[in-house]
Amino acid sequence: MDFEKINLLVNDKDYTTLKNELVKAQPYDIAEFIDSLEGKQALLIFRLLPKEVAVNVFAHLSKERQAELSEHISEKELADIVSDLYFADKIDFLEEMPANVVKKILKNTSAVERRLINQFLMYPEYSAGSLMTIEFVDLKKQMRVGDALEKIRRTAPDKETIYTCYVIDAERHLEGTVSLKDLVLAPVDKTLEEIMHKEPLFVKTHDDQEYIADIFKNYDLLAIPVVDNENRLVGIITIDDIVDVIEEENTEDFYKMAAVQPPDEEYINAGVLTLARKRIVWLLFLMVSASFTGYIIRHFEDALQSVVVLAAFIPMLMDTGGNAGAQASTMVIRSIVLGEIDFKDIFRVIWKEIRISFIVGIILSVLNFARIYFIERYPLPIALTVSVTLIFAIIIAKIIGGMLPILAKKLKLDPAIMASPLITTLVDALTLMIYFFFAITFIGINVS
Amino acid sequence: MDFEKINLLVNDKDYTTLKNELVKAQPYDIAEFIDSLEGKQALLIFRLLPKEVAVNVFAHLSKERQAELSEHISEKELADIVSDLYFADKIDFLEEMPANVVKKILKNTSAVERRLINQFLMYPEYSAGSLMTIEFVDLKKQMRVGDALEKIRRTAPDKETIYTCYVIDAERHLEGTVSLKDLVLAPVDKTLEEIMHKEPLFVKTHDDQEYIADIFKNYDLLAIPVVDNENRLVGIITIDDIVDVIEEENTEDFYKMAAVQPPDEEYINAGVLTLARKRIVWLLFLMVSASFTGYIIRHFEDALQSVVVLAAFIPMLMDTGGNAGAQASTMVIRSIVLGEIDFKDIFRVIWKEIRISFIVGIILSVLNFARIYFIERYPLPIALTVSVTLIFAIIIAKIIGGMLPILAKKLKLDPAIMASPLITTLVDALTLMIYFFFAITFIGINVS
Numbered sequence: 037m038d039f040e041k042i043n044l045l046v047n048d049k050d051y052t053t054l055k056n057e058l059v060k061a062q063p064y065d066i067a068e069f070i071d072s073l074e075g076k077q078a079l080l081i082f083r084l085l086p087k088e089v090a091v092n093v094f095a096h097l098s099k100e101r102q103a104e105l106s107e108h109i110s111e112k113e114l115a116d117i118v119s120d121l122y123f124a125d126k127i128d129f130l131e132e133m134p135a136n137v138v139k140k141i142l143k144n145t146s147a148v149e150r151r152l153i154n155q156f157l158m159y160p161e162y163s164a165g166s167l168m169t170i171e172f173v174d175l176k177k178q179m180r181v182g183d184a185l186e187k188i189r190r191t192a193p194d195k196e197t198i199y200t201c202y203v204i205d206a207e208r209h210l211e212g213t214v215s216l217k218d219l220v221l222a223p224v225d226k227t228l229e230e231i232m233h234k235e236p237l238f239v240k241t242h243d244d245q246e247y248i249a250d251i252f253k254n255y256d257l258l259a260i261p262v263v264d265n266e267n268r269l270v271g272i273i274t275i276d277d278i279v280d281v282i283e284e285e286n287t288e289d290f291y292k293m294a295a296v297q298p299p300d301e302e303y304i305n306a307g308v309l310t311l312a313r314k315r316i317v318w319l320l321f322l323m324v325s326a327s328f329t330g331y332i333i334r335h336f337e338d339a340l341q342s343v344v345v346l347a348a349f350i351p352m353l354m355d356t357g358g359n360a361g362a363q364a365s366t367m368v369i370r371s372i373v374l375g376e377i378d379f380k381d382i383f384r385v386i387w388k389e390i391r392i393s394f395i396v397g398i399i400l401s402v403l404n405f406a407r408i409y410f411i412e413r414y415p416l417p418i419a420l421t422v423s424v425t426l427i428f429a430i431i432i433a434k435i436i437g438g439m440l441p442i443l444a445k446k447l448k449l450d451p452a453i454m455a456s457p458l459i460t461t462l463v464d465a466l467t468l469m470i471y472f473f474f475a476i477t478f479i480g481i482n483v484s
Numbered sequence: 485m486d487f488e489k490i491n492l493l494v495n496d497k498d499y500t501t502l503k504n505e506l507v508k509a510q511p512y513d514i515a516e517f518i519d520s521l522e523g524k525q526a527l528l529i530f531r532l533l534p535k536e537v538a539v540n541v542f543a544h545l546s547k548e549r550q551a552e553l554s555e556h557i558s559e560k561e562l563a564d565i566v567s568d569l570y571f572a573d574k575i576d577f578l579e580e581m582p583a584n585v586v587k588k589i590l591k592n593t594s595a596v597e598r599r600l601i602n603q604f605l606m607y608p609e610y611s612a613g614s615l616m617t618i619e620f621v622d623l624k625k626q627m628r629v630g631d632a633l634e635k636i637r638r639t640a641p642d643k644e645t646i647y648t649c650y651v652i653d654a655e656r657h658l659e660g661t662v663s664l665k666d667l668v669l670a671p672v673d674k675t676l677e678e679i680m681h682k683e684p685l686f687v688k689t690h691d692d693q694e695y696i697a698d699i700f701k702n703y704d705l706l707a708i709p710v711v712d713n714e715n716r717l718v719g720i721i722t723i724d725d726i727v728d729v730i731e732e733e734n735t736e737d738f739y740k741m742a743a744v745q746p747p748d749e750e751y752i753n754a755g756v757l758t759l760a761r762k763r764i765v766w767l768l769f770l771m772v773s774a775s776f777t778g779y780i781i782r783h784f785e786d787a788l789q790s791v792v793v794l795a796a797f798i799p800m801l802m803d804t805g806g807n808a809g810a811q812a813s814t815m816v817i818r819s820i821v822l823g824e825i826d827f828k829d830i831f832r833v834i835w836k837e838i839r840i841s842f843i844v845g846i847i848l849s850v851l852n853f854a855r856i857y858f859i860e861r862y863p864l865p866i867a868l869t870v871s872v873t874l875i876f877a878i879i880i881a882k883i884i885g886g887m888l889p890i891l892a893k894k895l896k897l898d899p900a901i902m903a904s905p906l907i908t909t910l911v912d913a914l915t916l917m918i919y920f921f922f923a924i925t926f927i928g929i930n931v932s
Binding site: 062064185199220254256279283291293294296309312318334341348349358362385395403407456457460 | 665668744767775782789796808813814816829836905
C-alpha cells in the first residue's frame, strides 16, 4: 500500500480515487493507516469503505480505535459490522469494549446469538473456549464425498476455515476429521467414514492456551477441534490465533523474567499507575531480599574497616556472579518452555553448568588477577581474594541458575520467575560470604 | 499414544502387535518415542515402520538420531526415505548431517535434484531461500477452474500445501494466487484470471526470516510465495515453518537479553566448550565495565573509611537500580520487537518511565527510610542518604532502560542487547556516584 499516495488523496479530499485505492489494499494495511489518523479523519475514511472491506478492516483496528469508532457510528452501522465479524473476533471485540458499546451491540443481536455470546464471554481468559471460533464445517459420516463438497460450497463463505472439516454424530460428538485435500482427492461416491481420520487430536474448552500452542507446534496443525465435557464439538481453534498466543506467551515470559507482572495491555497503551503496580511488587520483594546482603556486609564491618579497598571489588563480583547466573537460568528456562528438558535432566544440566563455569570462571579469574596484581599493583592477598572469589561466584551462580528453574517446574511454579533478578539477589549474598571468608583467610584480618 | 503399552510390547518383543499400534499413532509421537530409546532398539523399532510412516517419523527425529540411523540403515533404505521427504525437510536434514551421510544421499539422487539441492544449500541461513519448499501447485491464468482442480487432484499427494495455488506465466513470473477455497466455490468454467488475487504478497529469496514472520503475523497467512531477483516464483514458505521461526527468534532474543550469544544447537545438546565460548564474551566485557565501578568506590575511599557502614547499602541500591532498569528495558525491547513502538515514540516512553519511576521510587524510598531509621535505628543522615539515592537510582535506571533500546534500534543495532546486564552495569556506576554525592552532602564527610 502506497501510504504517500493515500495521504495525498486524503489531503486533496479526492474521495472517489481514495476509495478505489483503498479497496485494492490489504485490510491490515488499511487498518494501520486508519490507526495513524486522528479521530475525525479516521471516521471519515472508515465510512468510505464498502461494507465487506469495512468488517475486515475493523477486526484489525486497535482496541482504542474500535471503541472510538463504535461510539461515533450509528447503531445500525455498528450492528452490521459486528454481525459480520467472525465469532472469535466478535468475542475479542466485546471483551474489550466499554459497557455502553456492548449494550448497544447486544440490543441488535438475535436472542440465540446473545445467549451464545454470553456463554463465550464466560470461558476463562487464556482457555481454549476463549480462543475458539464457531464458524467451522460439520459433516456426517454417512455423507458421500460429493455431497460433502456440495455442502462446503454452500456454506464456505461464512466459515473461518474449510480446510479441515469435522465429522460429528447426531449428538454432536466428534467422530473424525476430513481435510479439504482428502475430499478433493477422494472419489465422489466414497462415504466420509471411509476417508476420515478416526482418532483426531482435540482439546477441551478449559485447556490452557500454552498447552494448545504446543500441540500446534508439535503436530504442525492448521486447526484443532474443541470439545466440551461431554465430548461434543463446540468450536475450533485456527493457527492464526495460535501465532498470536505464541507471541503473547513469549511476552509474558520476557516480563516475568524481568520481574514484571504481565499487564493486560500493550506497554505503550498501558496507564502509568497500572505499570507502576505491575512493577513495584517484585521490586519491593527483591529490595527487601537484597537488604539481607547488607547484614552480611555489616557482619564483616571490622574486616572492611581494616581493608576498606575490599569494598571496591564488591560491585564487579556481584555483577559478574549475577550475569553468570542469568545466562544459565535463561538458557534453562527457555529449554523447559520449548520442551527440550525436564526434571529428569537436572543432573545433566548441573554437570554441564559445573563444567562451563570452571572454564569461564578460570579464564575470567586469571584475567582479573592479572589486572589487579600486575597492572593495578594491589598486594597479592587482595588479588588472590578477589580472583578466587570470582571463580566460586561463577560456579555457584551457574549451578543455582541451572537448577532453580527445573525445581520450580517440578513444584508446578512457572520456571520464568527463577530468572535474573531472583538469581542475582541469591548469588549476591553467597558471593559476599565467600568474599569475606577468603579475605579473612588470605589477608589475615582479625574479626571480632 | 500409550507409551506404557508400547514399552510393554517392546519388552515382550511382540513386534506384530507393536507395528499395528505404531501405525495408528502420530508421527511426532513415534519420533519422540524412538528418540527416547537407546541406539540399537531405536533402529529396530524404526525398521518396523511401513515406508510412508517411516518418512514422516524420520522428519521429526532429533538431528542426532537422524544421523545415527543414517549411518546404520542401508544406502537403499536411506535413499528411499530421503527421496520421500518434503524438499524443505530434506534441505534441513542435509544441512545438519556429517559429510559422509550427505555424500551417501547425493549419490542416490538424480542429477537435476542434486543441482537443486546444492543451490538450496547455498541460500544464507535465516533467509527465505533456506526456509522455502518447492512442493507447491502452479497453474496458468488461462486455465479453467475445473481443469485447475483436475491438476490439483493429480499432483496433490506430492505437494506440501494445496490450499494456496500459484498462477505463473510462461517465464514463471508470479501473476497471482488462488486459494483452494476460491476454486471450490467458483463455477468450474471460469478462468483463473477471473478469480485470482492479482497483487499477492510475496517475499524475495534473500529476505530475512524475522521480516517474513512479521508478514505472516500481520496478514494471517498460511503460505507466502518466494520469488528470485527476476520475480520468478522459486518456492513457497508455509505457516508451520514460520511457527518454528517465531520460536527461534524469541529464543535468540531471550539469549541476547541474558548476555549470551545464541548457539546453533539446543542448550541440552550443545557442547560445554561451545556454551562457554558463547557466554564468556559478554561476561568478560561486562566484568571489565563493572570494574570501573570499583574506581568510583576507590575515589571515595576516604568517605567510606570514615563511615564504613555505607558499604552495607551498596548491594541493595545496585540491585534495585538494576532491576528497575531491567523492567523498563525489557518492556521497551519487547514493544519494539512486536512493532508497537518505534523511534518517534522515544519521548512518550521517557515521559512514561519518568512518571512510573517517581511513583515506584517514592514508595520504595519511604519504606526503605522507615526500615533504616525507625527499625534499624541508623542516624538520620544515613537513612536520608540511602533513601534519596534510591529514588534517583530508580529514576535514572528507568530512563536509561526505556531510552537505550530505542536508540539502539535507531542505530540499526539489535535492541535486545540493551537489556538487563548492560543496563545494570551502567546504572551501578551512576548509582554509586549519586550515593557518594549525597553521603558527602548529608553526612558531611570531608573528602580529600
